[in-house]
Amino acid sequence: MNKRNQLDALAALRLIVDKGSFTRAAAELGITQSALSHSIRKLEKSLGQRLLARTTRAVSPTAAGAALLGRLGPAFDEIDLALHELEAGEGQISGPVRLTMGRDAAELLVMPMLAEFRLAHPAVQIEISVSDALIDVVEGRFDAGIRLGSKLEQDMISRKLTGDVQPVVVGAPSYFEQYGRPQTPDVLGSHLCIGYRMHSAGRIFPWVFQGATGRVEQRDAMQLVFNDGALVRQAAVEGLGLAYLWRHMVRDELGSKRLEAVLDDQLSPLPGFYLYYPARDLSPAMAAFADALTQHSRKMFGETL
Numbered sequence: 001m002n003k004r005n006q007l008d009a010l011a012a013l014r015l016i017v018d019k020g021s022f023t024r025a026a027a028e029l030g031i032t033q034s035a036l037s038h039s040i041r042k043l044e045k046s047l048g049q050r051l052l053a054r055t056t057r058a059v060s061p062t063a064a065g066a067a068l069l070g071r072l073g074p075a076f077d078e079i080d081l082a083l084h085e086l087e088a089g090e091g092q093i094s095g096p097v098r099l100t101m102g103r104d105a106a107e108l109l110v111m112p113m114l115a116e117f118r119l120a121h122p123a124v125q126i127e128i129s130v131s132d133a134l135i136d137v138v139e140g141r142f143d144a145g146i147r148l149g150s151k152l153e154q155d156m157i158s159r160k161l162t163g164d165v166q167p168v169v170v171g172a173p174s175y176f177e178q179y180g181r182p183q184t185p186d187v188l189g190s191h192l193c194i195g196y197r198m199h200s201a202g203r204i205f206p207w208v209f210q211g212a213t214g215r216v217e218q219r220d221a222m223q224l225v226f227n228d229g230a231l232v233r234q235a236a237v238e239g240l241g242l243a244y245l246w247r248h249m250v251r252d253e254l255g256s257k258r259l260e261a262v263l264d265d266q267l268s269p270l271p272g273f274y275l276y277y278p279a280r281d282l283s284p285a286m287a288a289f290a291d292a293l294t295q296h297s298r299k300m301f302g303e304t305l
Contacts, residue, residue: 009043012036013051014069014076017061022054073141077283094123095285100135101128101146104229104249105273109146109161113296117289124285132229133199137277143286144277148270158276159290161297164269166247169207170259174239181262182242185209192241195222196232207244210268273297 016025016036026033044051051065061069080096101110106128114126129135129142137145137156148165169182175192182188188207195204204225206217224241226232233250236243237258253259275290282290 005039006043006046009039010068010072011076012039013043013065014072016040016052016059017065017069020058020060022059070139092123093121093284093288095283096125096127096143097283097285097289098127098142099129099144099146100131100137100140100142102132102148102229103130104246105146106130108248109273109293109297109301112300113293116296117292120292121285121288124289126289131199132227143283144275144290146273146275148273155279156276157279158274159294160272161275161294162272162301165272166269167208167244167267168247168250168254168261169242169244169263169267170236170250170254170261171242172237172239172259173257175236175241176260176262178239183263185263185266188242192223194232194235194241194243195225196229196244197225197227199227205244208268208270209263209266272301 012025012029015028016022019025019028022033022036026036029036040052049064049068050062051068053060053062099110110128117124118126129140134147135142135145137143146161171181179191182191185207193207197203198205204222208217224235226235229245229249232243233245233253235241236245236250237253242262247254250259254261275293277286277290
């Protein structure tokens, strides 16, 4: 396989991994799936390494394939960026921006500013991956991520987007009619509690209180557990138990009285939302997005959420 064909095959390999499918990659390239498969097999043969693991349902890189793409990824990104800038015209910011974040960050911070950003930068392509898992942005080939808290990996840079977030313990009026209102955290063991299991840590997110005896954590007595915050909120609205959520997640429900808060005087705020990205030069597109998001978030949510 000559060098020219190798480069074409390597670009195709990256597209297959991005799309997670030979079929979708072939369609984007405008070639047949069999031609694409043949090209990848020739590349693997020339390198003496198996680069893709194929099943009937999915395709993913082998360890060798992931290592190769990890080295080549920045070079491909630079090529893509150069081509986008050329197509968009001199002086216009363009290029892709890939972000990972939780659903609440997407709904609260990003979606409200996208329309204005797109008007200012129509040549920037934005991809948002929503997940509550703690994603490694480098390994996932994201430009940046948004998450609660400022504790980050050593090689990450963070930008504060909001003030502290305020947790709240909520329940439906029907729940309180049946079970009463807890006055202190130590009685929660006799209540029905709805837990949230964290994707990355695999454990139940603790309910943290500050009382006369200091910090108290409640995490074990959970009768219902979900790994999705929206489902925790819905279960609370249905009267299935008490839930520990961020106040901004249930603002509408509190306003409409579908949920009511308890133990407010014993809850302390926690660090707010941060934008984080690798400690390296940002692309013009990512730099523009980061600036716009920071300005919007601080303007709208600079105080405690």
